[in-house]
Structures are given as C-alpha cells and as structure tokens.
Amino acid sequence: MWRRVASLSSSISSSFLAQTASRLNTWESLTTGIAQQAKGVIAPKEKTPFITFFLGGPGSGKGTQCIKIVETFGFAHLSAGDLLRREIASKSADGAMILNTIKEGKIVPSQVTVKLIQKEMELSDNHKFLIDGFPRTEENRVSFERIIGVEPNVVLFFDCPEEEMVKRVLNRNEGRVDDNLETIKKRLTVFQALSLPVINYYSERGKLYTIKAIGTEDEIFEQVRPIFAAFEAIPLNTRWNWYISALVVVIDMS
Ligand SMILES: Nc1ncnc2c1ncn2[C@@H]1O[C@H](COP(=O)(O)OP(=O)(O)OP(=O)(O)O)[C@@H](O)[C@H]1O
Ligand SMILES: Nc1ccn([C@H]2C[C@H](O)[C@@H](COP(=O)(O)O)O2)c(=O)n1
Ligand SMILES: [Mg+2]
Numbered sequence: 001m002w003r004r005v006a007s008l009s010s011s012i013s014s015s016f017l018a019q020t021a022s023r024l025n026t027w028e029s030l031t032t033g034i035a036q037q038a039k040g041v042i043a044p045k046e047k048t049p050f051i052t053f054f055l056g057g058p059g060s061g062k063g064t065q066c067i068k069i070v071e072t073f074g075f076a077h078l079s080a081g082d083l084l085r086r087e088i089a090s091k092s093a094d095g096a097m098i099l100n101t102i103k104e105g106k107i108v109p110s111q112v113t114v115k116l117i118q119k120e121m122e123l124s125d126n127h128k129f130l131i132d133g134f135p136r137t138e139e140n141r142v143s144f145e146r147i148i149g150v151e152p153n154v155v156l157f158f159d160c161p162e163e164e165m166v167k168r169v170l171n172r173n174e175g176r177v178d179d180n181l182e183t184i185k186k187r188l189t190v191f192q193a194l195s196l197p198v199i200n201y202y203s204e205r206g207k208l209y210t211i212k213a214i215g216t217e218d219e220i221f222e223q224v225r226p227i228f229a230a231f232e233a234i235p236l237n238t239r240w241n242w243y244i245s246a247l248v249v250v251i252d253m254s
Pocket of ligand 3: 063079081132133220
C-alpha cells in the first residue's frame with residue numbers, strides 16, 4: 001500500500017517517503033524472513049512492531065525489570081548481552097572475538113549485534129519487543145535503523161548511582177566473565193562515553209523515560225508499569241495512522 005501511494009506524486013517530500021518506504025521494505029523482509037519461510041508460512045505478520053529499548057549502566061536492573069514486563073505485558077525479551085553470550089557458547093565464527101570484547105568491557109561491532117537481534121525478531125511470533133542493553137552506542141543505534149528499518153516507540157533509561165551498580169554486579173553471581181571490578185570500571189567508562197550520547201539523542205526526540213533505578217525491584221517496577229500500561233491503551237496502528245495523516249497533508253500541499 002505504501003509503495004502505491006508513494007508512486008502517486010514525485011513531488012511528495014522525497015526524504016519522508018524514502019524513509020517510510022525503507023522502513024516498510026525492511027519490516028516486510030523481517031516479517032517474511034527465513035524463519036517463516038522455513039516453516040512454510042509465507043504470510044507477513046499483521047501487526048506493526050512495537051519496540052522498546054532498555055538502556056542503563058551495568059547492573060542498573062534492566063534485565064530484572066524486563067522479566068516483570070514480560071510477565072505483565074507479554075513482550076518478547078531480547079537481551080543483546082544474552083544473544084552475544086549465546087554466540088560465545090555456541091562457538092560460532094564470531095564467538096572468540098565477542099568473548100574478548102566482553103572481557104575488555106568494550107562494545108561488539110554493531111553489525112554482529114544487530115544481525116543477532118534481527119534473527120530473533122524474525123523468529124518471534126510476538127510483535128512487542130523489549131530490546132535490552134541496546135543500543136549501547138550511536139553506531140549501534142544507526143546500524144539498527146539501517147538494518148531493521150524501524151525506530152523504537154519507547155526508550156527507558158535506568159538511572160542508577162555508580163556505587164550501587166558496582167555493588168549489584170559484584171553480587172550478581174551468574175558466572176559472567178565481565179562481572180569483576182576491573183571490567184566493571186571499563187564498562188562504566190564506556191557507558192559514560194558512548195551510551196550517554198544515545199540516551200541524550202532519545203531525550204531530545206521526546207522518546208525517553210528515565211527510571212530512578214534505586215529502591216526495591218517492586219518499587220522500580222511501579223515506575224515502569226504505567227509507561228507500558230499507557231501504551232497498551234493506544235491502538236498499535238496509531239503510528240501508521242500518523243504516517244497516513246502526514247502523507248495526506250504533504251499530498252494536499254503539493
Ligand atoms: N532494585 C534492585 N535492588 C537490588 N538489586 C537488584 C535490583 N534490581 C536488580 N538487582 C540485582 O542486581 C543485579 C543486576 O541486575 P540486572 O542483571 O537486572 O542488571 P542489568 O542492568 O541487566 O545489568 P547488565 O547490563 O550488566 O546486564 C542482579 O543480581 C539483580 O538481581
Ligand atoms: N549492544 C551491546 C550489548 C552488549 N554488548 C556486550 C558488551 C557488554 O558489556 C556485554 C554484556 O551486555 P549486558 O548483558 O550487560 O547487556 O555484551 C555489546 O557489545 N553491545
Ligand atoms: Mg542485563
């Protein structure tokens with residue numbers, strides 16, 4: 001449908017249409033991806049994806065709150081860190097490089113991480129995604145927009161004092177190679193230098209919700225829950241309605 005409308009007038013704002021068409025094409029390809037083809041299901045998913053990014057320093061409680069949102073609102077939880085750790089465990093071609101990068105507290109090249117996220121999105125029957133620990137850098141953000149072709153609907157930032165994050169990570173006890181003081185210090189430096197600009201980017205675009213990530217898990221969830229409850233109340237095709245309205249205005253003006 002979008003391609004047909006776009007062909008009506010070449011004078012319609014070209015960047016707007018290019019952006020919209022690119023997003024649609026990528027989502028079409030995502031929704032008719034390899035997983036569905038393998039299953040013999042070729043029909044595209046009917047629903048527009050709803051994407052939430054979860055940002056915050058190491059140990060700020062992103063993963064903990066994601067579990068609660070999955071239970072309460074039925075989202076699919078895609079943790080970038082978990083996907084990367086799975087690659088290490090599976091001894092894939094990128095496994096050794098990912099392991100070294102994580103041990104160093106650095107960020108894995110965006111192309112690798114975005115491809116893993118894309119694959120999970122294709123495999124999922126869900127259309128509501130919590131993308132946890134991503135984008136960690138501007139390069140991550142741009143790469144997601146280019147490869148997946150959609151922007152997040154909501155971005156949550158878990159704002160937590162450094163001392164608390166360090167305490168939580170050192171007590172986590174999940175056997176992670178990066179849960180040691182030396183790597184945590186590096187991760188905190190990377191967070192300040194590379195992740196804060198992403199957080200500012202979404203803040204400037206009015207998409208950011210800052211969560212005061214201190215207190216009990218339940219207290220923090222009481223800040224998170226209303227954000228999702230509000231979006232549950234909005235029909236999922238609202239964003240598409242907005243695009244259609246904007247396009248009609250542009251056509252009227254041309
Ligand atoms: N509100 C809280 N109070 C105390 N401990 C918490 C709280 N929330 C989470 N934790 C604990 O802190 C640790 C880190 O939490 P979590 O793994 O959710 O953080 P994260 O933001 O996902 O970190 P990372 O980016 O390193 O994956 C876990 O052991 C978790 O059980
Ligand atoms: N977008 C991402 C997410 C994670 N990583 C690497 C580097 C992180 O320190 C590590 C663990 O992630 P977490 O479980 O804390 O979210 O994984 C990355 O390179 N890029
Ligand atoms: Mg986590």
